[in-house]
Amino acid sequence: MKHLTTLATLLAGVAFAGAATACETTFRSSDTHPEGYPTVAAVEYMGKLLEERTDGRLCIEVYHSAQLGEEKDSIEQTQFGVIDMNRVSLGPFNNIIEETQVPSLPYIFRSVDHMHTVMDGDIGQQILDAFTPHDLIGLAFYDGGSRSFYNSQKPIKTMADLEGMKFRVMQSDLFVDMVSAVGANATPMPYGEVYSSIQTGVIDGAENNWPSYDSSGHFEVAKYYTLDQHLIVPEVLVMSKVTWDGLSAEDQAAVRQAARDSVPEMRRLWAEQEAQSEAKLEAAGVEVITDIDKTPFIEAMEPVYAKYVTSDVLKDLVARIQATE
Numbered sequence: 001m002k003h004l005t006t007l008a009t010l011l012a013g014v015a016f017a018g019a020a021t022a023c024e025t026t027f028r029s030s031d032t033h034p035e036g037y038p039t040v041a042a043v044e045y046m047g048k049l050l051e052e053r054t055d056g057r058l059c060i061e062v063y064h065s066a067q068l069g070e071e072k073d074s075i076e077q078t079q080f081g082v083i084d085m086n087r088v089s090l091g092p093f094n095n096i097i098e099e100t101q102v103p104s105l106p107y108i109f110r111s112v113d114h115m116h117t118v119m120d121g122d123i124g125q126q127i128l129d130a131f132t133p134h135d136l137i138g139l140a141f142y143d144g145g146s147r148s149f150y151n152s153q154k155p156i157k158t159m160a161d162l163e164g165m166k167f168r169v170m171q172s173d174l175f176v177d178m179v180s181a182v183g184a185n186a187t188p189m190p191y192g193e194v195y196s197s198i199q200t201g202v203i204d205g206a207e208n209n210w211p212s213y214d215s216s217g218h219f220e221v222a223k224y225y226t227l228d229q230h231l232i233v234p235e236v237l238v239m240s241k242v243t244w245d246g247l248s249a250e251d252q253a254a255v256r257q258a259a260r261d262s263v264p265e266m267r268r269l270w271a272e273q274e275a276q277s278e279a280k281l282e283a284a285g286v287e288v289i290t291d292i293d294k295t296p297f298i299e300a301m302e303p304v305y306a307k308y309v310t311s312d313v314l315k316d317l318v319a320r321i322q323a324t325e
Contacts, residue, residue, distance in 0.1 A: 023058065030074045042087075044060070071089060085237065090236055099313065107294075109321070123321060126317070140236070141263070143267055147232075151224050154224060211273045
């Protein structure tokens with residue numbers, strides 16, 4: 001009986017190993033966020049859909065927590081085909097793909113629902129298509145929540161409170177100019193360096209959404225969160241064009257559809273995580289500043305729009321977004 005049990009265990013192990021290696025192609029996908037984060041879980045969900053729909057031929061392995069590099073480096077690796085897929089913030093693309101500047105503009109979206117309507121339609125597809133000339137295939141947009149300022153020094157209620165303070169931003173000229181427009185000093189740096197930089201006083205704070213503020217632990221060193229919601233920037237899931245060109249038309253269609261079908265799941269996970277993070281951080285003693293007049297902040301962004309919305313393509317995108325109900 002003991003021998004039978006041992007044999008059964010061995011056979012089960014062989015079967016498991018066979019199942020684990022059954023995929024003909026496994027795409028390596030990068031994400032800077034930790035395991036369990038909504039964007040990571042959404043790409044894993046996409047992988048399950050893809051594996052089921054291709055009878056196990058195509059799979060996705062998600063490397064979370066910046067295992068394959070911070071966003072700027074991982075974008076270049078994806079362009080070269082070293083990384084197959086990448087979930088990335090739009091900010092790092094702003095200096096590469098001009099269309100990505102539009103959804104990155106402060107206060108361009110009136111609400112999260114407005115952003116969804118815009119990015120799920122023709123405008124969103126036009127922006128996804130703009131990735132192709134840059135050796136990337138735009139697959140889908142995920143939520144990035146609304147981004148607000150947080151800092152270690154004091155409650156921020158007005159633009160005057162921001163004067164001279166140092167905030168980390170993504171490595172994007174647009175983000176630098178946005179922070180400068182409200183009187184603060186922008187310091188571009190990789191996401192992974194923010195915690196220690198706040199802790200040591202290199203910067204006073206940063207700006208991000210509730211789940212990132214939570215999962216990064218930044219609330220531990222920056223307990224003042226001002227709900228100014230200056231950005232509602234979607235995030236993007238891309239595939240290397242090198243990898244894409246190696247797929248059959250049928251498999252390309254399967255990848256694109258699985259990506260689209262992962263979006264509702266991502267949004268469900270995001271809404272759930274956002275509510276949990278907000279409740280957790282308020283219980284942890286974070287001071288949330290909600291009594292803020294956004295009008296001066298919105299008006300201060302006029303020079304930013306003037307600087308970045310210059311081409312006919314961008315002007316048209318802005319006008320169409322503003323006209324979208």
